[in-house]
Amino acid sequence: MRILVESQFFYPEQMRINDICVALAASGHIVTVVTSIPNYPKGKFFSGYGFFHKRRETYQGVSIIHLPVIPRGKGFIGLTLNYISFVVSGWFFAHLTREKADVVFMNMSSPMTQSLVGVWFAKRRKIPSAIYILDLWPESFEVITGISSPMVIKPIGRMVDGIYRRTDKVLTSSRSFIEAIAERGVPSEKLLFWPQYAEEFYQPLERDPLDQTLLAHVSRLTFTFTGNIGLAQGLDILIPVALLLKEQGIPVRFVLVGDGSDKERLLDLVVTNNLEDWFVFIERQPAEKIPALLSASDAGLVILKKSAIFSKTIPAKVQSYLACGVPILVSADGEVQQVVSEAKAGFVTDAEDAQGLFNIIVSFSSLSKPERLEMGKQAKLYSDRMYSKEILIDQLENVLHSLVKDTTHV
Structure with a gap:
């Protein structure tokens, strides 16, 4: 297939x-990706890229077209x-290109406005399309921005409904999304749960002595969070938790790997509360380095703010932690x-419950080393x-092929 x-x-x-995309190309499909000039997360164009530089390139058999955009900046x-x-x-x-394809696959992380490009292209070429929903709109927009005015939300809702209506298949990264999307009038036969998988380099590793020196402490358990440090994550919950642990004399260390809009505020809170010895901040790392960092940790952290929309979300880091065989x-x-x-891979508590998070950290710290290792084994x-890459890529290929086949028969 020619997949755009x-x-x-x-x-x-x-x-x-x-x-x-690399997996689809390796399976023999012709894959072309339409994207923007790279500028995430720093907010400025990557070195070597620009309006007149490196607008087309190839990555492991995938052709890439970088569309001109205004860099996201910081505000x-x-x-x-x-x-x-x-x-x-x-x-x-979408309206002027000579690119051709048999099917369009839209990857919908926020914002959903981006999916209009795929919808327009599919309509012009009269080809089928599928969309992969990683973030629910307009619900996410409302939660993150705090904007709830019907004058804003209703037009966005109509846009979202139009995208669903013009798309032939809707794949979702969590089961909870299916019910939410169905409530918007999308037929059930159009919906499919297709979970994320972790790339193959996410594997259990022996503790690297260098990383262990960087992260671990002879008398402290290490809990690591990886990914975006933004308002949606609500990582400021770790401040009262660290204060409780400090008060009770339970030494741990929170390692936060990544960048984001809330990082500076979190750093200030750590300093203000004299918790520098309880936190380690590491700049955003290439994904391939995350398994080594996790191997130097006793458990991975998954933290989100309390919200109806976030309760339906499975952050991508969950699959990464599970694949690396670390407790969560x-x-x-x-x-x-x-x-x-269900995985028997760790302990859970409700969002924004600092006492609850403190309690599960205490429960984890009371486990023996063999018990912690068993949690890691269950995670793997x-x-x-549940998240086999081979099975899931085959499933995606079958979905796209069936769309092309149905169109051909018509």
Whole structure:
């Protein structure tokens, strides 16, 4: 098949869609990705890229087209202009390009506006399309921005409904999304649960002495969080938890790997509360380095703010932690609790419950080393059983092929 993948974020940005496209290309399909000039998460174009530089390239058999955008910068205005400029560039691409394809696959992490590009292209070429929903709109938009005015939310809702209506198949990264999307009038036969998988480099590793020196402490358990440090994650819950642990004389260390809009505020809170010895901040790392960092940790952290929308979400780090065979401590509501409990891979508590997070850290710290290792083994077994890359890529290929086949028969 000739597959056109539309995703505002792609290589050299670190996204799981990169691996999906490489896997499809390795299976013999002709894969072309339409994306933006890379600028996430720093907010400025990556070195060597620009309006007149490296607009087309190839990555492991995947052809990439970088559309011109306004870099996202660091504020709300820059972010908004970045999203709008991708849609504008995408409109011209969809209506003027000579690119051809048999099917369109849209990777929908926020914002959902990006999916308009794939919808327009599919309509012009009269080909089928599928969309992969990683984030529910307009619910996520409302929670993250705090904007709830019907004058804003209703038009966004109509846009979302139009995208679903014009898309032939809707894949979701969590089971909870299916019910939410069905409530918008999307037929059940159009919906399919297709969970994320972890790339092959996410594997259990022996503790690296260098990383152990960096992260571990002779008398402290190490709990590691990886990924975006933003308001949605609500990592400031770790401040009262650390204060409770300090008061009770239970020494741990929280390692936060990544960047984001809330990182500076969190750093200030750590200093203000004299908790520097309880936290380690590490800059965003290439995804390939995360397994080594996790191997130097006693458990991975999954933390989200309390929200109806976040309770339906399974953060991608869950699959990464499971594949690396590390125990998981969850401070979040809903489906992610179900996954970790079903896997017997750790302890869970509700979102924004500092006392609850303190309690499960105490419970974990009371376990013997063999008990912690058994949790890690259960995590890996669950990953292999539920999130097999080979099985999931085959399933995606079958979905896309069936869409093309149905169109051909028509």
